[in-house]
Amino acid sequence: xxxxxxxxxxxxxxxxxxxxLRGQEIDDxxxxxxxxxVNYLTGEGVEFGGFxxxxxxVQGTGGVFEPGAxxxxxxxxxxxxxxxxxxxxxxxxxxxxYKDVVTGMVAxxxxxxxxxxWEAGLEEAYLHWRLNDVLSIGGGQFFAQAxxxxxxxxxxxxxxxxxxxxxxxxxxxxxxxxxxxxxxxVPESGLFTFGFGGVSSHTHEEEEEDEPTDPNFIxxxxxxxxxxxxxxxxxxxxxFDESISGSLSAIGGDNGFGLETQVYGGGFxxxxxxxxxxxxxxxxxxxxxxxxxxxxxxEVEALTLGGAPVNFNDQGLATxxxxxxxxxxxxxxxxxxxxxxxxxxFTERNRLSAALSAFVDPAQRVRMRLxxxxxxxDAVGSEHAAWLQVQLQWxxxxxxxxxxxx
Numbered sequence: 001x002x003x004x005x006x007x008x009x010x011x012x013x014x015x016x017x018x019x020x021l022r023g024q025e026i027d028d029x030x031x032x033x034x035x036x037x038v039n040y041l042t043g044e045g046v047e048f049g050g051f052x053x054x055x056x057x058v059q060g061t062g063g064v065f066e067p068g069a070x071x072x073x074x075x076x077x078x079x080x081x082x083x084x085x086x087x088x089x090x091x092x093x094x095x096x097x098y099k100d101v102v103t104g105m106v107a108x109x110x111x112x113x114x115x116x117x118w119e120a121g122l123e124e125a126y127l128h129w130r131l132n133d134v135l136s137i138g139g140g141q142f143f144a145q146a147x148x149x150x151x152x153x154x155x156x157x158x159x160x161x162x163x164x165x166x167x168x169x170x171x172x173x174x175x176x177x178x179x180x181x182x183x184x185x186v187p188e189s190g191l192f193t194f195g196f197g198g199v200s201s202h203t204h205e206e207e208e209e210d211e212p213t214d215p216n217f218i219x220x221x222x223x224x225x226x227x228x229x230x231x232x233x234x235x236x237x238x239x240f241d242e243s244i245s246g247s248l249s250a251i252g253g254d255n256g257f258g259l260e261t262q263v264y265g266g267g268f269x270x271x272x273x274x275x276x277x278x279x280x281x282x283x284x285x286x287x288x289x290x291x292x293x294x295x296x297x298x299e300v301e302a303l304t305l306g307g308a309p310v311n312f313n314d315q316g317l318a319t320x321x322x323x324x325x326x327x328x329x330x331x332x333x334x335x336x337x338x339x340x341x342x343x344x345x346f347t348e349r350n351r352l353s354a355a356l357s358a359f360v361d362p363a364q365r366v367r368m369r370l371x372x373x374x375x376x377x378d379a380v381g382s383e384h385a386a387w388l389q390v391q392l393q394w395x396x397x398x399x400x401x402x403x404x405x406x
Contacts, residue, residue, distance in 0.1 A: 042363055042365055042394065042395075042398075043055065043056070043393075043394040043395030043396065044363070044395075044397075044398070046395055051096060051097055051098040051099070052094055052095070052096050053094070053095045053096075053097075053395065053396060054092075054093070054094055054095075054395045054396075055092075055093045055094075055095070055393065055394065055395035055396035056090075056091065056092050056093070056393070056394040056395055057089070057090075057091040057093070057153075057154070057155040057391060057392070057393050057394075058087070058089070058090050058091075058391065058392045059087070059088040059089040059090075059091075059154060059155065059389055059390070059391045060085075060086070060087055060088065060389070060390045060391075061081045061085070061086070061088040061160060061387060061388065061389040061390075062081075062084060062085035062086075062387070062388050063081055063084060063085070063385055063386060063387045063388075064385070064386050065084075065383070065384070065385050066383055066384055066385075069383055069385070070084075071083055071084060072114060073375075073380055073383060074161065074373065074375060074383070074385050075161070076161070076162060076164060076167035076168070076172070077161070077162040077166070077167040077172040077173045077174070078111075078113075078119075078172050078174070079109075079111070079154050079162060079172075079173070079174070080160075080161040080162055080167075081160060081161065081387065082111070082112065082113050082114045083112055083114070083115075083116055086112040086116060087110075087111060087112045088111055088112075088154070088160075088389065089109060089110070089111045089154040089155075090109070090110040090111065091107065091108065091109055091153055091154060091155055092107075092108045093105065093106065093107045093108075093153075093395075093396070094106040094107075095396070096127070100130065101129065101130050102127060102128070102129055102130070103127070103128045103130070104125075104126055104127040104128060104138075104140070105124050105125070105126060105142075106122075106124065106125045107122075107123045107124040107125075107153060108120065108121070108122050108123060109121060109122075109123050109153075109154070122141065123141075123143070123153070123174070123176065124140075124141055124142050124143060124176075125140050125141045126138055126139060126140030126141060126142040126181070127139070127140060128181070128183065133185065134184060134185050134186075135182070135183070135184055135185075136182075136183040136184075136185075137180070137181070137182055137183070138180070138181045138183070139179060139180040139181060139197075140178070141176060141177070141178045141200060142176070142177055142181065142195070143174060143175065143176060143177075144170075144175040144176075144177045144195050144229065144231040144251060145193040145195060145231060145233035145235075145249065146170060146175070146231060146233055146249040146250075146251055146263070146265055147233070147247045147249050147265050147266075147267045147294045147296075148247060148267050148269060148292060148294060149162075149163050149166050149173070149294065149318070150166055150170055150173065150174075150175065150249075155391060155393070158320065158322060158330075158332050158334075158355065158357075159320075159332065159334055159353055159355050159371060160355070160369060160371045160387045160389050161353075161373070161387075163294070163318040163334075163336050164316055164318065164336045164337065164338040164349055164351060165294065165295075165296045165316030165317060165318050165336060165338055166296075166318075168298075168314065168316060168338050168346070169263050169296050169298045169314065169316065170251065170263060170296075171199070171224050171225060172224075175199065175225060175229065175231070175251065176199065176200040177195050177196070177197045177198070177199060177200070177229055177231070178197050178198045178199070178200050179195065179196050179197015179198060180195070180196055180197060181193060181194065181195045182194045182195075186236070188236060188237055188238075188239045189236065189237040189242070190234065190235065190236035190237070191234070191235045191236070192232070192233070192234050192235075193231075193232070193233045193234075193235075194230075194231070194232050195229075195230070195231040195232075196228075196229070196230045196231075197228070197229065198227065198228055198229075199225055199226055199227060199228065199229050199253065212305065213305075214305065214343070215304060215305050215306030215308075216304050216305070216306065216308075216343055217304060217305045217343055217344070218302050218303075218304055218305075218310060218312060218341070218343055218344045219256075219305070219344075219345075220300075220302070220312065220341055220344035220345055220346050221256070221345070222255060222256030222257050222302070223255050223256065223257070223261050223298070223300035223302060223312070224255060224256060224261070225251065225252075225253035225254065225255055225261050226253075226254060226255060226256050227253065227254035228253055228254050229251060229252065229253030229254075230251070230252050230253065231249070231250070231251045231252075232249065232250050232251075233247065233248070233249040233250075234247065234248045234249070235247050243270060243271050243272065244268065244269070244270050245268070245269040245270075245271075246266070246267065246268050246269075247265070247266065247267040247268075247269075247294070248265070248266050249263075249264070249265045249266070250262070250263070250264050250265075251263040255300060255301070255302075257300075257301065257302050257303050259300075259301035259302065259303070259309075260300075260301045261298065261299070261300045261301070262298065262299045262300075263296060263297070263298045264296070264297050264298075265294060265295060265296040265297075266294070266295055267292070267293060267294035267295070268292070268293055269290065269291070269292045270290065270291045270292075271288070271289070271290045272288065272289040272290075273285075273287045273288045273289060273324075274288035274289070274290060274324070285324050285327050286324050286325070286326045286327050287324055288322075288323070288324035289321070289322070289323050289324070290321070290322045290323075291319075291320075291321050292319070292320050292321075292322075293317065293318070293319040293320075294317065294318050294319075295315070295316070295317045296315065296316055296317070297313065297314070297315045298313060298314050298315075299311065299313045300312050300313065304343075312341050312342075312344065313341075314338065314339045314340075314341050314346065315338075315339045316336070316337060316338035316339060317336065317337055318334065318335075318336040319334065319335050319336070320332060320333065320334040320335075321333050328358060328359040328364055329356070329357070329358040329359075330356075330357045330358075331354075331355070331356050332353075332354070332355040332356075332357065333352075333353070333354050333355075334351075334352070334353040334354075334355075335350075335351070335352050335353075336350075336351050336353075337349070337350050337351075340378060347377055347378040347379040348377070348378050349375065349376070349377045349378075350375070350376045350377075351373060351374065351375045351376070352373070352374045353371060353372065353373050353374075354371065354372045355369055355370065355371040355372075356369070356370045356371075357369040359398075359399070363398045364398040364399040365392065365393040365394070365398045366390070366391070366392055366393075367390070367391040367393075368388070368389070368390050368391075369387070369388070369389040369390075369391070370386075370387070370388055371386065371387040371388075371389070372384070372385070372386050372387075373385045373386075373387070
């Protein structure tokens with residue numbers, strides 16, 4: 001094990017040991033925020049003009065692995081931890097809400113990439129104009145809507161790393177569209193989101209490795225949507241049980257082969273004893289329980305190295321359960337799977353993750369997360385990894401943000 005990581009793990013274990021006692025203390029002396037109160041140290045109550053709210057999230061993450069393994073063996077998206085220890089993410093945000101008529105978001109992201117090389121970029125910058133109780137229109141740069149996970153920023157995740165399905169099928173879990181959106185609210189707390197435009201893609205330096213020579217081989221990463229795209233997502237509650245939410249989505253667009261890629265998905269979420277905000281997601285308190293699952297399938301028109309036209313498809317799912325141990329501690333368990341694609345670099349992968357997330361301050365602006373991953377991959381075999389993540393928040397509202405989106 002890496003000795004640099006052991007002290008933080010020990011500290012987290014100690015915090016969990018005293019968690020029940022601290023929970024009682026917080027119940028007796030709860031943290032109370034008074035409306036209109038401003039705290040520039042924590043950012044609580046800071047706003048500009050009464051409708052622009054700034055916030056900043058910083059995530060530091062370290063991991064321990066089996067001998068010979070590296071963080072790159074486990075990373076499947078640009079936002080996954082890329083080093084044994086370092087800054088996983090810095091997220092400056094500006095949220096806008098003018099009388100619930102004009103809303104928007106500006107969100108940036110910076111992190112230490114592989115070999116501790118810093119990278120930064122703009123993720124979202126959009127406005128929505130609410131025309132009436134049914135219809136909103138907007139545009140700019142935004143995450144395409146597709147299920148529960150796709151539109152979440154790093155600080156919203158329930159786990160340290162991205163779901164396998166989103167990483168593989170939806171441009172590393174972040175299909176960023178530059179264009180327009182139409183949002184339609186339908187009966188029974190439903191929301192239909194239609195997006196269209198060009199694609200803002202992350203750029204990566206290709207690692208030097210042996211190039212395949214088989215003319216039947218397919219460079220499957222070129223199946224990502226790279227030019228124009230159209231997306232549709234319907235988020236809804238079941239009329240007979242408002243604690244159950246569903247999602248149906250479809251994405252299509254031009255891929256790196258100059259052909260077409262189509263992605264279809266479906267998901268469900270059931271919450272017991274929680275505060276489910278539908279489009280936003282659940283706030284966890286003691287005794288809250290959530291079960292969530294998503295399935296995606298993708299169809300890609302491609303070309304072999306020899307130039308022959310060929311189609312391939314892959315499937316994947318992500319299932320998770322989350323339980324509120326206390327008002328500030330949540331236990332999560334995830335199983336996700338992604339299929340292999342013959343004659344490509346894509347192999348089948350199964351992963352089991354267990355995470356414990358806890359706020360360690362009364363204002364709930366410092367969150368620590370301990371996570372264990374067991375990964376079984378056809379290419380690298382079975383691997384174990386453990387992660388410790390510390391998140392600091394300035395501005396906005398403290399507390400559970402996991403699964404909220406924007």
